[in-house]
Amino acid sequence: MSALLTAGIVAALAASPVAAFWRLPCKSPIVVERADPIISPGKVSNHLHTIVGGNGFDFTMDYNSTQASTCSSCTVIGDNSNYWTPTLFFQHQNGSFESVDQVGGMTVYYLQRAGEGEKLKAFPPGFRMVAGNPFKRTAGNDFASQAISYNCLDYNGPAKPETPNFPNYNCPNGLRAQVFFPSCWNGKDLDSPDHMSHVSYPANSYNSGKCPPEFPVHLISLFFEVIWGTGKFANQWYGDSQPFVFSMGDPTGYGGHGDFVMGWDEDLLQSAVDQCTNDSGRVEDCPVFDLIPDSQATGCRIPPQIDEPVSGILAALPGCNPVQPGPVATPQSGCDAPTAISPSTATFFDDITSQGWSYVGCGTDNYYNRILTGASKSDDQMTNEACAAFCDSKGFSVAGTEYSKECYCGNSIPESGKPIPGVVGDCTMKCSGDDSGFCGGAGTISLYQKCSGDSCTNAQVGPGSSAPVQVANPPPAASAPASAPASSSAASTPPTSATTLATVTSKAAATPDSTASTLVSVNTDSDSPSTPSSSDDDSTDDDSS
Numbered sequence: 001m002s003a004l005l006t007a008g009i010v011a012a013l014a015a016s017p018v019a020a021f022w023r024l025p026c027k028s029p030i031v032v033e034r035a036d037p038i039i040s041p042g043k044v045s046n047h048l049h050t051i052v053g054g055n056g057f058d059f060t061m062d063y064n065s066t067q068a069s070t071c072s073s074c075t076v077i078g079d080n081s082n083y084w085t086p087t088l089f090f091q092h093q094n095g096s097f098e099s100v101d102q103v104g105g106m107t108v109y110y111l112q113r114a115g116e117g118e119k120l121k122a123f124p125p126g127f128r129m130v131a132g133n134p135f136k137r138t139a140g141n142d143f144a145s146q147a148i149s150y151n152c153l154d155y156n157g158p159a160k161p162e163t164p165n166f167p168n169y170n171c172p173n174g175l176r177a178q179v180f181f182p183s184c185w186n187g188k189d190l191d192s193p194d195h196m197s198h199v200s201y202p203a204n205s206y207n208s209g210k211c212p213p214e215f216p217v218h219l220i221s222l223f224f225e226v227i228w229g230t231g232k233f234a235n236q237w238y239g240d241s242q243p244f245v246f247s248m249g250d251p252t253g254y255g256g257h258g259d260f261v262m263g264w265d266e267d268l269l270q271s272a273v274d275q276c277t278n279d280s281g282r283v284e285d286c287p288v289f290d291l292i293p294d295s296q297a298t299g300c301r302i303p304p305q306i307d308e309p310v311s312g313i314l315a316a317l318p319g320c321n322p323v324q325p326g327p328v329a330t331p332q333s334g335c336d337a338p339t340a341i342s343p344s345t346a347t348f349f350d351d352i353t354s355q356g357w358s359y360v361g362c363g364t365d366n367y368y369n370r371i372l373t374g375a376s377k378s379d380d381q382m383t384n385e386a387c388a389a390f391c392d393s394k395g396f397s398v399a400g401t402e403y404s405k406e407c408y409c410g411n412s413i414p415e416s417g418k419p420i421p422g423v424v425g426d427c428t429m430k431c432s433g434d435d436s437g438f439c440g441g442a443g444t445i446s447l448y449q450k451c452s453g454d455s456c457t458n459a460q461v462g463p464g465s466s467a468p469v470q471v472a473n474p475p476p477a478a479s480a481p482a483s484a485p486a487s488s489s490a491a492s493t494p495p496t497s498a499t500t501l502a503t504v505t506s507k508a509a510a511t512p513d514s515t516a517s518t519l520v521s522v523n524t525d526s527d528s529p530s531t532p533s534s535s536d537d538d539s540t541d542d543d544s545s
């Protein structure tokens with residue numbers, strides 16, 4: 001019987017289709033906060049997450065929320081899903097915690113891993129699931145344990161084995177967490193009380209093969225990769241054990257987990273499941289995808305809604321989770337950590353409509369070719385109010401702050417510098433004269449415009465109830481407005497997201513640099529040189545035999 005079984009597995013593997021997949025680049029987090037609409041809907045989560053995907057994300061959300069997104073930090077048009085993982089900290093010897101920079105956002109692999117005779121299905125609308133367990137602190141041999149692993153990146157040294165927990169040695173090029181989700185669905189429930197029991201790993205492996213009979217629908221497999229720049233702390237290790245700790249107080253890594261809320265256009269996802277068969281893994285090579293430019297994806301973010309610091313050096317982990325090495329860990333709370341979700345104060349712009357100026361959005365500027373060529377100044381007391389007042393006094397109607405302390409004036413915004421409607425953008429530097437305000441960034445400019453007539457309304461920079469659904473297959477550029485509304489009306493017109501977004505993001509418009517070098521990863525530092533689809537298979541075979 002065992003021989004038969006083995007023969008069966010071999011036959012199934014041999015008969016399996018090409019190991020096709022695509023790597024969805026999610027360029028940056030949309031927010032880092034204690035939110036988890038799957039585990040803690042409507043409440044503050046007990047630990048911090050780093051969240052990527054559509055800006056329809058909220059503490060309480062459903063499929064429709066995802067569809068109200070006006071942008072996503074993942075680059076395929078038509079995917080407004082959300083994906084999240086815990087956040088990583090370095091614990092200093094004196095006990096304080098320092099956030100570890102995430103290298104980019106997340107890479108989400110969609111892997112076509114049908115078992116023999118199975119047809120892969122797209123996730124249905126409303127589907128959600130969790131992989132991993134935040135309270136786990138010990139090794140296990142089950143598929144759920146095998147599905148969480150770490151890869152210690154060292155591009156100049158010998159390859160290190162993957163580990164089920166944080167390795168106890170430095171990773172010069174970063175620590176990569178890997179989360180493989182269950183791919184077999186019971187075909188009925190979009191979710192379940194534990195957010196796991198409506199799905200299962202395949203019958204004989206966590207990452208491939210046929211589904212068990214109780215979970216007959218084989219979905220496309222989901223696999224997250226997140227890299228943290230742990231190498232920066234190489235000289236600060238102390239004691240005998242590795243110094244990194246997950247936001248839930250896990251110093252082992254066994255508690256690694258990932259969450260997924262389906263936000264795809266279902267038909268598009270099914271077409272991709274059926275037609276993205278190029279084994280390059282490049283989203284560019286999938287005939288059904290249109291991509292958004294990287295710059296637009298990185299500018300997609302939402303304001304945090306919990307009033308607490310989440311980065312830099314902190315006395316306690318957000319939510320005051322104690323470090324619990326296990327073997328048992330339990331949910332904790334305390335030290336007056338905020339429990340309220342507040343309307344966000346950080347909206348990434350200042351409301352200076354009372355001064356007669358409205359926010360236009362976060363534009364793009366160029367050091368060698370400024371978009372606003374009127375008066376300018378730079379000082380350590382810069383605020384958006386001060387810049388608008390300065391430009392006003394010089395007779396200009398457009399004001400822009402940049403790089404924290406610079407102010408530029410003009411009378412119109414050239415096409416090249418216009419904000420993308422519905423996208424917050426990369427204007428995330430605090431103003432030199434007011435650290436509650438945002439004054440552009442490096443190459444980005446916070447644009448304000450003098451109001452005329454009766455209306456003085458700030459541009460809408462996030463998702464809204466009236467936001468049109470982002471379309472999967474954008475109309476040809478000619479049939480839609482070429483860009484943002486004319487500058488004179490930009491400030492008072494809500495973004496025409498669907499058409500505008502679709503226009504700027506059609507395949508033809510995708511930036512040329514979002515190609516091989518960034519995505520294929522062999523020689524960039526933001527993606528690792530490994531080939532997870534196959535190395536993953538290998539490790540499974542080794543582990544489970």
Ligand SMILES: *[C@@H]1O[C@H](CO)[C@@H](O)[C@H](O)[C@H]1NC(C)=O
Binds near residue numbers: 062064
């Ligand atoms: C989601 O949107 C659809 C289509 O607009 C609507 O029919 C449905 O009632 C909405 N569902 C929820 C839960 O709001």
Ligand SMILES: *[C@@H]1O[C@H](CO)[C@@H](O)[C@H](O)[C@H]1NC(C)=O
Binds near residue numbers: 093094095313
């Ligand atoms: C702990 O050490 C870090 C790193 O040296 C330092 O930045 C931080 O201020 C220290 N915290 C306390 C409370 O001493």
Ligand SMILES: *[C@@H]1O[C@H](CO)[C@@H](O)[C@H](O)[C@H]1NC(C)=O
Binds near residue numbers: 278279282
């Ligand atoms: C896969 O994509 C590459 C470009 O990266 C292309 O050259 C090749 O022809 C494609 N293969 C198939 C089978 O479509």
